[in-house]
Amino acid sequence: xxPEAVLLESRAMxxxxxxxxxxxxxxxxxxxxxxxxxxxTRMVAEYFEVGDRAVNSLMRRHRAELSENGMHVLKGSDLxxxxxxxxxxxxxxxxxxxxxxxxxxxxxxxxxxxxxxxSEVARTVRTYLLDVEESARGRAEEPRQAEPAPTLESxxxxxxxxxxxxxxxxxxxxxxxxxxxxxxxxLDRLDRRLDATNRVVCAMSERLSDLAEDVRELRSGPRxxxxxxxxxxxxxxxxxxx
Numbered sequence: 001x002x003p004e005a006v007l008l009e010s011r012a013m014x015x016x017x018x019x020x021x022x023x024x025x026x027x028x029x030x031x032x033x034x035x036x037x038x039x040x041t042r043m044v045a046e047y048f049e050v051g052d053r054a055v056n057s058l059m060r061r062h063r064a065e066l067s068e069n070g071m072h073v074l075k076g077s078d079l080x081x082x083x084x085x086x087x088x089x090x091x092x093x094x095x096x097x098x099x100x101x102x103x104x105x106x107x108x109x110x111x112x113x114x115x116x117x118x119s120e121v122a123r124t125v126r127t128y129l130l131d132v133e134e135s136a137r138g139r140a141e142e143p144r145q146a147e148p149a150p151t152l153e154s155x156x157x158x159x160x161x162x163x164x165x166x167x168x169x170x171x172x173x174x175x176x177x178x179x180x181x182x183x184x185x186x187l188d189r190l191d192r193r194l195d196a197t198n199r200v201v202c203a204m205s206e207r208l209s210d211l212a213e214d215v216r217e218l219r220s221g222p223r224x225x226x227x228x229x230x231x232x233x234x235x236x237x238x239x240x241x242x
Contacts, residue, residue, distance in 0.1 A: 004126035007114040011065065014114045016133070018069060021106040023128045028121055030109065033086045038103040044112060048119040055112070059102065062115055070105030 006013055024030050030047055032039055041059075045052045059066060074082050079101050104112070113125035 004123060004130055007126045007129065008117060014065075014111065017114075017129045018107060018110065020129060020132060021110050023125055023132060024106060024109060024113070027124050027128055030106070035086050038086075038105060039109065040104075041102050044104055044109060047109065048112070048116055048121045050116070050119050054116070054118065058112060058115055062111075065115075066104075066108055066111055069111045070108040072103055074101045074103060075099065 007017075024047075028047065030039070031043060033043075039047075041052055041055050045055045048055070059071070063071075079098070082101070082103075110125070113119075113122045114129070116122040
């Protein structure tokens with residue numbers, strides 16, 4: 001097992017075990033706020049048996065990492081709503097009228113346990129984390145037991161079971177033969193009826209097209225007869241005769 005100090009130095013190692021928040025309660029009972037999700041800075045300090053200043057200093061140095069793992073700051077109306085439902089019963093321990101309130105989740109507390117150097121509780125959490133992780137890795141790497149090679153007796157038993165199953169299937173297939181034949185005949189008849197119906201529909205479609213053309217011609221009325229052609233000089237001759 002690697003030394004517990006590896007978690008202090010390696011962000012990747014901390015990220016790999018960040019989901020194991022159950023170790024917190026196994027090392028020491030963790031008291032949460034009435035919402036069952038968060039704790040304050042003072043509660044974190046009490047869990048790790050250090051002063052508030054140590055937690056605040058750690059928070060300033062690793063704010064980005066802790067924020068990614070659940071730490072957040074409440075202000076304004078969000079703070080007032082949270083205090084009214086979670087802190088009003090503890091006004092002596094959590095005085096009202098503050099400008100902001102930093103909250104931590106179980107995931108954040110585990111993150112702090114992997115960063116806080118001067119806390120025996122944090123060291124115990126780190127050691128427990130690595131022990132649990134190594135045990136899980138060992139179980140995952142255990143070789144699977146190879147299946148024993150089949151013997152002639154087992155192969156003969158399997159063959160007997162297959163033959164028995166085929167013997168049961170045979171009568172069923174024979175009974176289904178006539179039924180399948182009747183279904184095939186009915187499907188052939190249905191195909192022929194569909195073909196005949198399609199031909200009738202096509203003929204009706206052509207007839208309707210012809211009727212539509214006749215209706216259009218009737219609505220347009222009779223065509224005017226062409227006027228007879230007259231020679232240009234005929235009108236002049238009539239004037240002279242008059």
